[in-house]
Each structure stands twice: as structure tokens, then as C-alpha cells.
Amino acid sequence: MARLVIMGGGVAGHTAASFARKWLGKEHEVVVVTPNSQWNWIPSNIWVGVGGMKKKEVIFPLAPVYKKVGIDYRQAKAVSINPEGKDGSDDAFITIEYTGQDKEGQSEELTYDYLINSTGPKLNFGATEGLGIGTEMGTHTVSVCTADHAEHANHELQACIAKMRAGERQTFLIGTGHGMCTCQGAAFEYIFNIEHTLKAEGVRDMADIIFITNESFLGDFGMGGIHFSMGGYATSSKVFAESLYAERGMDWILGAHVNKVEEGKVTYESLDGEIDEQEFDFAMLIPPFAGVGIKAYAKDGSDITDTIFAPNGFMKVDANYNAGAYENWKPSDWPRTLQNQDYKNIFAAGIAFAPPHTISKPMSSPNGTPINPTPPRTGMPSAMMGKAVAGSICDMIKGAPEPTHTASMAEMGAACVASAGKGLFSGTAAAMTVYPIIPDFEKYPGTGRDLNGTTGELGLAAHWIKHILHFGFLWKAKLKPGWTLIPE
Amino acid sequence: MIKELILYPDERINIASADVRHFDDELFTLINDMKDTIEFHHADGLAAIQVAIPLSLVVAKDSDGEWHEFINPRILRVKGKATSIETSLYLPHIEEEIPRHEHINFIYQDRNGEQHSMQAHGEFGFMLQRKFDYTFGGTFANKLDRKSKKRVENRLSINGSNGEFNASSNISKREYFKSVISKLLFFEGIFLFTPLFNISKETMQSLYSYSIFATIASLILIVGYLVYAKYEASRVISCTGCQVVSFTAVAIKYFVITIILFTGSYFLLNTA
Secondary structure, three states, X not given: OOEEEEEOOOHHHHHHHHHHHHHOOOOOEEEEEOOOOEEEOHHXXXXXXXXXXXXXXXXXXXXXXXXXXXXXXXXXXXXXXXXXXXXXXXXXXXXXXXXXXXOOOOEEEEEOOEEEEOOOOEEOHHHOEOOEEOOEEOOOOEOOOOHHHHHHHHHHHHHHXXXXXXXXXXXXXXXXXXXXXXXXXXXXXXXXXXXXXXXXOOOHHHEEEEEEOOOOOOOOOOOOOOEEEEOOEEEEHHHHHXXXXXXXXXXXXXXXXXXXXEOOEEEEEEOOOOEEEEEOOXXXXXXXXXOOOOXXXXXXXXXXXXXXXXXXXXXXXXXXXXXXXXXXXXHHHOOOOOEOOOOOOEXXXXXXXXXXXXXXXXXXXXXXXXXOOOOOOOHHHHHHHHHHHHHHHXXXXXXXXXXXXXXXXXXXXXXXXXXEOOOOOXXXXXXXEEOOOOOOOOOOOOOOOOHHHOEEEEOHHHHHHHHHHHHHHHHHHOOOOOHHHOOO | OOOXXXXXXXXXXXXXXXXOOOOOHHHHHHHHHHHHHHHHOOOOEEEHHHHOOXXXXXXXXXXXXXXXXXXXXXXXXXXXXXXXXXXXXXXXXXXXXXXXXXXXXXXXXXXXXXXXXXXXXXXXXHHHXXXXXXXXXXXXXXXXXXXXXXXXXXXXXXXXXXXXXXOHHHOOOHHHHHHHHHHHHXXXXXXXOHHHOOOOXXXXXXXXXXXXXXXXXXXXXXXXXXXXXXXXXXXXXXXXXXXXHHHHXXXXXXXXXXXXXXXXXXXXXXXX
């Protein structure tokens, strides 16, 4: 009998748990440790953030789903890992602290044979002065990172709409709240939904909408840009994004590291070293991500957190962390099996693994402040990683000496569906795919991307894709009949 | 050395250039070659992609005749809207009014990889905006609306350069399936109107035979489309979910049209 413990129940963890449960015999245990009682389909939070959807439409309780398929569910957060066991026992274990199930605050040691770290990000609001303290969002801005944040964002948005109705002009600032953020796609999608909502409410002419981002050009998306064919015309994501913004009368601020947030005002440093300010009435600024801060201890109790985790708190896996300067980066730097190299029974998936370096060109201001998007690791790639890691572990439980499945972002494409508006006929959207996520300059000289693998779709059709994805993925996540047929 | 320019309708102009990563002799040679090419054509600047090198590099000469080398340029800030009348070596004999910004602030790297920032305005600023656009793929024609694009295409073809601002190589092969099905069904649809005219029974019957053929061929092609699209989706690990959704929807659409048209033909054309 083996026990697989999965820390985190987001896209990667939930996918890994579902497949592991399906592939492993009943004699083996699958345990999910997650502090949340609800599962959240994060991409649809954007719609919650503009009042197009209710919070309850994007979440569902995990306990009944896990009970149905026989996954041991602990509503708790992981605090530390002891991969070598402790005095008197060689059994590896993690320490968890309950956040629910009537055991709030209680600690417990949970032994494991295999461990998946899919804890996702810590929303590091504290990294920017005034944006928040630690993982707690401040009061000056809103966020759409969780369903609760999105609900609050909509509440604030409605207040602004009321003010505009009363004749008060409002400035909306949407974007990244730090120079090292990822997830520009979410901010991109949110700003279009804000614009769409304001138009629908008839107050668009009372609003100034501004995008602020750490990208050095519009449409970088943390992937160094996308290039695709749309309506028969070859378009780069920069040309495409700029025309979308210009058409809607929205401005943008590029290469910005927001270093201070105050009531109604942000201060930011640009890539050219200039310090500037921007006022706002409503601001949605995405916080930078960090690892959740799990500690690791050796058998003798000494702290080995630095061995297992990178300084930013993400878990080290089979990536090349010594790739050096930008010109030496290769797709092979990126992890394939996602296995920790010191402890071979530990894996990481989704945002929780430490990337070897960024994808976009690393840049910094003359003052030495790094300002560039960090690699996106969301949605589909996370699910692919979760599935691959579950596959490897299942085979290893059955006797395989090495991981048997791989999920390298250098061999994976990404799709980005940015949709505005939620109505069946009133919305519009842009769907883009890019292959591979990590540019391979040797295989595809020039852009590093296979142009045959990149496509774009604009308009109502893409909008429907987003709808179908919403219902499809929630169906899959609830493990309803036929869930395995729905692709990642 | 003077390099050969790529000219319309060469689609390589649409390739988004990669950032320069190696600041070495190869790069310096390219910069010198671009300067030679600019002099030869009496131009004021070139983006590397204009000589078929997909690198984010612009070489330009300002009004004082001084050379500038901009590597991996990024426009950070713009001020003021303006219209500039522009020409491009890529589009011979074409002159168009293009919306630009009066003033730009940008950063770039020099040939040693050091980052600098700079401001530009007026004609030099417009030229840089045009050249920097090249490094992200596409010409100033991208800034034109559909009608003006067509007009430019027509003018170019009168001048002997036949083509369109179209990157057909980028389009998936499954579009061919759609194209053949559409053509088959288009004629089937047209034939539905033939009973309005005085046409012999034999002709009607042979048109009905065409309908049967078109229906069977369409159904086979729809299956072929689905199989091919599935193969194509599995070839690259991408958001397979999104792709399955989109091609299934297309297949259903064509299936419904095929059935409706055949039903029409059966009642209107079948005289047997």
C-alpha cells in the first residue's frame, strides 16, 4: 500500500488527484491537503469581477466530490516537509495545520510515500508598499485572484458606476502591481470586461481607462509575445493588442514597476529610470507571486528549506538553474518530469515549481530594478503537469524506477482566450494559441516559435469558446460522468 | 556589403523578430551591411527584417546624417497624436497617411548590450515608430483599415507586384476541407433555384444527381475534417480543449447545412 499526498487543490493538484485516484487501485491512498473548502475555476473570476457571474457559479465545495471518488480530503494547509522522517522513524511526512473540518488550528503529521507540491502561489501583496501586507490585500486597490477578491472588485466597480451616473468622472487603472508580476493575461482580460461593462451601463464617456504593466511591449504576456494569423492576416500580439486598446480609447503604461500605492495614487518606476505617478479612482493591480513558504527539515531537525526550495519559495525540480545569461537560455533548461532531484519521491506541478528563468527578455531600469514579466504557468499547462506527475507516480508505485511521464513547457503550447462581456450574443473575445510556450531558437530560428502552431480567432466564436470552456472545465473538475473525455 | 531587400508580397515581413541575444561579430557585420544597404537605396533607416534577418535591430540615420543603432528597442511612452505621410522600401511607390505619435520615449541596447533611453519627435520619431513596428512584424499597412489595405494592394498590383497582405502559409490545412465543402454546397444551393426557370426534367434529374454527389462528398469531407483536425490538435500539445470545441462546432455547422440542402434538393429537384 502506498500513500500519495498532494499539497494544494488548484488546477494542477486537483487534476493530479483525480487521475491518481482513477489510475491507482483501491489499496493505495490519495490524500489532498488544501486550506480551501471550495474549488474555484479561476479564469471565470474575471466575470465575477464585473458582476457578470455570481461567485457561486465559479466555485463548488470539494468535500462531496472527493468523498464520491474516494480521495482523502484534509482541509488544512501544509506547513513543513520532513523528507527524511524524524528521530526514530524513517517515514517521510508533512506537517499540516487544519483550517476546517472542525479541527481548526490543530496540527498533524501526515506520512507519505509520494508527495506532489501543487500549492500554487502566495499572493505577495506585501512586496509593494501600500498594495497590502503579506498575503492580505490592502484597501487602496482590488484584485481578481480569488473568487472573494473578484466579488469585492465588483462591489467597488458598482460604486464607481453609481458615481459616474451622478456625473463624477472616474479613472480606472488595471494591471500589474509590481515589476516582477505574471498573469498579465488576467489583467488584459479584466480591462476589456471593465470597458465592456461601462459601455453597457452607458457611462463609458465618464471613464478614463488605463492599463499599467511590467511588460516592455503590449502583448508580451510574459511569453515574449505571440505571433499568429487572424482573419487571414499575420498579426503579432503587439499590433493586435495596440489596435484593441486604441479602438476602445484605452491608454497604456509600459515597463512599469509599481513601487508604492496610496489612496487614489500609484508611484511607479519605468524601464528608463523615470519615476512617475498615476492617479486612480478604481485600481485592480495583480500582486506578484511567491511560493507559499513551506519549510523543510532534515532528519536531525536542521533547516533544509534552501535545498528543496528556490529563494522565491518555489520548489526546485529537474530544471537547469545555472543557465546563466539570456543568450545561453535553452528550452532544455525547463523541467520535464518535475521531480525534485534531492528527494525523488517529491514532485511539483503548476505554479509551485521554480522556473529556471523568465521567458521574456530580462530587463531592468538604470537603477537596477528588475522589471519584466515572470513566466506564466496557469490553466492548461498546470493541468498537463498535474496529469503527467500523477502518471509518473502511479507507474513508480507499480515499480517503475524513474518518472515515466513528462510535461515540459518547451513542448507545450498555450492558449489564451480573452473575452469581454458575458452575454451569448453581446460578447467578443480573442483566442490565441502559441507553440511552444518556451521559444526554441534552435528548432525555429527567428521567433523561436512554430508559426503553424499559432492561431488566433476574434469575435463571437472565440467568446463561445470561453463559455464552453467554463462549463466544460467545471464539469470536469466536479468529476461528473465522462470527465476524463474532456481534454486539458 | 549591400543586402537584398525583401519586397512586397514577400510574407517574411510579417515575422515578428526575436530579441538580439548575441552581441558579437556577426551582429556588427549585419549592422555594417545594413548601413551599406541604406546608403545604396538613399534611405533613412532599415529594420533587420527588411533584409530578411528576423532580429530586433534598427539602423537609422538622423537629419544630421548621424548613424544610430537601436537593438531590442521598446517604446515606453508616447505623447500627442499626429499623421505622417510615409513610404517604405518594402512597398515600392506607395505613399500613405499613417497615424503616429508626435513624441516617443524608448529604450534600446547598444552594440555592447548596454541599455539606454532616448526621446524622438517629428520626422525622425515617425521613422523610428515605423521601423520599430517592423521588428514586431508587419508593415504600416497594418495600421490601415480594410478598405485602404485593398486600395494599396490594387495599386501595388498595377505596379506589377501581385499579392495580398495575407499570410496564407499560417493557415491550418483543415481550412482546405472547409473550402471544398463550401464550394460543393454553394453550387447545390444555387441549383435549388433552377425549378423557377423552365428547365427540362432530364436536366433537373442530373442536377439532383449532383446534389446526391455533393451530399455524400460533403459528409465524407466533414468526417475527414474531423479526423484531420483531431490529428492536428494532437500534433502539438496545446489547449486541446479549445481546439476540439472549435472544430466540432465547425463540423456540426457544415453537417446541418448539408442536410438542409439535401432535403431541399430532394423535394425540389427530384422528379423521378
